[in-house]
Amino acid sequence: MYSFLPAEVRSELQSRNRAPHEGGPKHHQHLTAGAREVLVAHLIRLTTVVRQSASAEDFRMRFDAEFRGGPLQLALA
Numbered sequence: 001m002y003s004f005l006p007a008e009v010r011s012e013l014q015s016r017n018r019a020p021h022e023g024g025p026k027h028h029q030h031l032t033a034g035a036r037e038v039l040v041a042h043l044i045r046l047t048t049v050v051r052q053s054a055s056a057e058d059f060r061m062r063f064d065a066e067f068r069g070g071p072l073q074l075a076l077a
Contacts, residue, residue: 004042004067009035 005013013031031039049066053059065072 005035005038 045066046063049062050059053062061070061072061074064070
């Protein structure tokens with residue numbers, strides 16, 4: 001989920017919050033206000049891609065196009 005953040009931000013989150021999945025504070029609670037805005041914008045983009053997708057394979061193709069700059073080759077129905 002946080003892989004889109006710069007490596008130094010991810011490593012700082014990991015050092016501050018070693019096990020967010022074990023019921024402790026979640027990573028987003030450690031973000032600055034500016035970083036939270038970036039996270040919200042990312043989630044909006046991701047949600048849009050999910051809503052446009054008809055299947056898991058379609059999602060993977062759209063995700064690659066949106067976030068990795070790959071080509072988007074849609075199938076003809």
